[in-house]
Amino acid sequence: MPDHPSLIQLHAAVAALLATADGSGAEWSVPRAPGKWSPSQVVEHVALIMEESANVVAGTRSKFPTIPRALRPVARFLVFKRILRRGAFLRMKAIEAFKPPVGAATPAAGRVRVERALARFDEASRARASTGSKVASTIFGPVSVSDFVRFQELHVRHHHEQIRVTSRAV
Numbered sequence: 001m002p003d004h005p006s007l008i009q010l011h012a013a014v015a016a017l018l019a020t021a022d023g024s025g026a027e028w029s030v031p032r033a034p035g036k037w038s039p040s041q042v043v044e045h046v047a048l049i050m051e052e053s054a055n056v057v058a059g060t061r062s063k064f065p066t067i068p069r070a071l072r073p074v075a076r077f078l079v080f081k082r083i084l085r086r087g088a089f090l091r092m093k094a095i096e097a098f099k100p101p102v103g104a105a106t107p108a109a110g111r112v113r114v115e116r117a118l119a120r121f122d123e124a125s126r127a128r129a130s131t132g133s134k135v136a137s138t139i140f141g142p143v144s145v146s147d148f149v150r151f152q153e154l155h156v157r158h159h160h161e162q163i164r165v166t167s168r169a170v
Contacts, residue, residue, distance in 0.1 A: 004129070006149035007122060013156040014118050017046065020163045022107045029103070032162075039163045040103030043110035046159050048098050050117035053152055057124040057135050057145070063097040064138055072141030080140040084150055089158035125149055 021028070024039040031038045037045065048063075055062035067075060083089055104110035125145055128135060134142040143151075 004146060004149070006146045006153065007125060010149055010153040010156065011118070011122075013153045013160065014046075014114060017043070017156055017160040017163065018107075018111050018114060020160060021110055024107060024163065028107055029105075037100075037162070038103065039107075040105075040110060041100045042103070042159045042163050043107075043114055044100035044103035045094060045098055046156055047110070047113040047117045048100065049155060050114065050121050050152065052098075053148070054117065054120040054124045056137055057121065057128050057148065059128075059136060062138070065095065066138040069141070072137070072139065076137075076140040076143065080137075080143060080147075080151060083154055084147060087154065089154050121152065 021039050021043050027039060029038045029040045031041070052062040052064055056064060079090065104113055125148070129145040134144055135148040137143055137148070
């Protein structure tokens with residue numbers, strides 16, 4: 001999967017998210033509204049999801065829930081494939097394991113967290129792709145590496161827009 005388009009797009013999405021986060025200034029740790037996340041928390045959430053997604057791709061335990069095997073094709077069709085077809089993430093709530101109470105103290109520290117998580121995810125994705133096997137998601141069942149990477153890209157782009165809105169609103 002060297003220089004695979006889906007990984008290139010994921011890296012571009014992460015770079016855009018981090019560039020916007022870098023420019024958040026005084027809003028870095030301020031939620032845009034009660035019950036919403038600050039840019040710091042959004043960046044931490046992206047790092048957490050990326051780390052756990054790297055675990056999924058590598059075939060190791062993750063904090064993602066495990067749904068019954070019989071329901072995975074339904075989840076794959078109704079959520080995963082729908083997001084890929086739309087080219088945009090759905091409005092969903094994060095599970096507790098991915099709701100950061102706080103994020104990094106500075107955009108620079110947040111950048112380090114996300115870049116490390118992205119490096120792990122990239123490495124795991126390339127390794128999985130080299131075997132020709134699919135990613136065994138505990139939510140969606142077997143999915144192609146490129147589709148799983150694209151799913152991550154769309155997740156990052158979704159949260160990039162949240163940071164952009166926060167930066168404009170405050």
